[in-house]
Amino acid sequence: MQLHTYFRSSAAYRVRIALALKGLAWDPAYVHLLKDGGQQKAPSYRTVNPQGLVPTLVDGDAVIPQSLAILEYLEERHPTPALLPADPAGRAKARAMALAIVADIHPLNNLRVLTYLRGTLGQGEEAVKAWIVHWTAEGFAALEQMAEGPDFCIGRAPSFADLCLVPQMFNARRFGVDLTPYPKLVAIDGHCQALPAFQAAAPGRQGDAE
Amino acid sequence: MQLHTYFRSSAAYRVRIALALKGLAWDPAYVHLLKDGGQQKAPSYRTVNPQGLVPTLVDGDAVIPQSLAILEYLEERHPTPALLPADPAGRAKARAMALAIVADIHPLNNLRVLTYLRGTLGQGEEAVKAWIVHWTAEGFAALEQMAEGPDFCIGRAPSFADLCLVPQMFNARRFGVDLTPYPKLVAIDGHCQALPAFQAAAPGRQGDAE
Numbered sequence: 180m181q182l183h184t185y186f187r188s189s190a191a192y193r194v195r196i197a198l199a200l201k202g203l204a205w206d207p208a209y210v211h212l213l214k215d216g217g218q219q220k221a222p223s224y225r226t227v228n229p230q231g232l233v234p235t236l237v238d239g240d241a242v243i244p245q246s247l248a249i250l251e252y253l254e255e256r257h258p259t260p261a262l263l264p265a266d267p268a269g270r271a272k273a274r275a276m277a278l279a280i281v282a283d284i285h286p287l288n289n290l291r292v293l294t295y296l297r298g299t300l301g302q303g304e305e306a307v308k309a310w311i312v313h314w315t316a317e318g319f320a321a322l323e324q325m326a327e328g329p330d331f332c333i334g335r336a337p338s339f340a341d342l343c344l345v346p347q348m349f350n351a352r353r354f355g356v357d358l359t360p361y362p363k364l365v366a367i368d369g370h371c372q373a374l375p376a377f378q379a380a381a382p383g384r385q386g387d388a389e
Numbered sequence: 390m391q392l393h394t395y396f397r398s399s400a401a402y403r404v405r406i407a408l409a410l411k412g413l414a415w416d417p418a419y420v421h422l423l424k425d426g427g428q429q430k431a432p433s434y435r436t437v438n439p440q441g442l443v444p445t446l447v448d449g450d451a452v453i454p455q456s457l458a459i460l461e462y463l464e465e466r467h468p469t470p471a472l473l474p475a476d477p478a479g480r481a482k483a484r485a486m487a488l489a490i491v492a493d494i495h496p497l498n499n500l501r502v503l504t505y506l507r508g509t510l511g512q513g514e515e516a517v518k519a520w521i522v523h524w525t526a527e528g529f530a531a532l533e534q535m536a537e538g539p540d541f542c543i544g545r546a547p548s549f550a551d552l553c554l555v556p557q558m559f560n561a562r563r564f565g566v567d568l569t570p571y572p573k574l575v576a577i578d579g580h581c582q583a584l585p586a587f588q589a590a591a592p593g594r595q596g597d598a599e
Binding site: 229230231232240241243244245247248249251252255256267268270271272274275277278279281282283285286287292295299300302306309310313317318320321322324325 | 439440441442450451453454455457458459461462465466477478480481482484485487488489491492493495496497502505509510512516519520523527528530531532534535
């Protein structure tokens with residue numbers, strides 16, 4: 180399998196954790212989001228991923244964009260270890276927490292949106308930082324209530340929810356978001372970070388890290 | 390089952406289509422997104438949905454937020470008719486198209502974000518409309534390439550992709566987005582709109598329609 184990835188992309192980071200937890204080998208294809216005006220916008224990459232976003236997983240003939248679609252695909256093709264609870268209600272909880280990040284925090288704070296705020300809307304760095312903090316805090320407040328624990332977001336094994344939470348916590352720290360209102364999330368993040376698979380997937384451990 | 394819904398919420402609309410296609414009965418619990426300063430923000434609703442967003446599906450003990458988590462739950466509990474293709478690669482395509490809407494178009498253009506643009510960032514209606522058109526056009530351009538057809542987004546049966554596309558097309562028309570660059574999406578939308586389940590789920594057919 181080949182993963183089109185960028186070390187600091189939190190969407191790619193989610194997939195790298197899944198691949199590591201499932202013990203699947205993969206080759207990186209690096210897409211630098213800042214160099215050359217953004218390599219993800221190049222016509223050659225758009226043929227792989229029409230949205231011009233990372234990650235994309237290539238597995239034989241299957242070319243799959245969207246991190247959560249990739250997680251579901253890996254779960255169907257390589258079900259062990261499971262990254263969703265066994266019961267439908269538990270699976271729904273894990274997916275809902277993942278989506279609260281994937282749909283309601285991350286897309287508001289990713290590079291293309293911040294570029295639009297700075298460029299087209301002429302916002303300064305203070306307003307851009309306030310925007311990032313606002314949407315992260317709103318999402319984390321809900322996630323703090325939704326997290327069940329005791330070790331991970333849902334129970335005693337990592338699920339899609341944790342795979343999405345850890346990269347978002349990384350982003351939150353990078354942007355200086357105050358995490359003290361979210362003690363459960365901080366504890367879950369710490370529990371995840373102790374596992375080798377989460378460590379291997381971290382931005383600083385990638386071949387394209389700067 | 391009970392669905393917390395608002396007639397014009399495109400996320401609730403997705404779920405209403407799934408329930409109709411699967412022939413499942415449900416009771417509406419109306420959440421008016423504008424009245425009372427937004428009923429979705431009321432503490433009583435936050436106990437159901439910590440994010441303060443619609444929809445939420447209640448099925449016995451299971452209380453499920455996030456439209457795509459609800460679609461996956463319904464698919465697992467009520468697999469016929471299937472709303473995902475049978476093969477993992479096809480399922481991944483349908484999910485990726487759904488997520489290109491759920492994660493990369495809709496969250497940028499929903500009420501809470503437009504309110505922030507108008508309020509905190511002091512943007513006028515022209516800038517807000519340009520914002521909506523920009524993210525819709527960027528997403529639809531990718532979806533136009535990803536759509537396989539011949540009848541629906543993927544093949545000859547509706548999938549999650551179509552359940553997300555139709556409400557987003559409804560929004561696009563409401564906001565005056567030019568749809569002529571997306572003939573495949575317009576044709577798929579027309580094909581869907583001819584089906585009774587899609588008609589029954591439409592905003593104008595809901596008990597809280599205005």
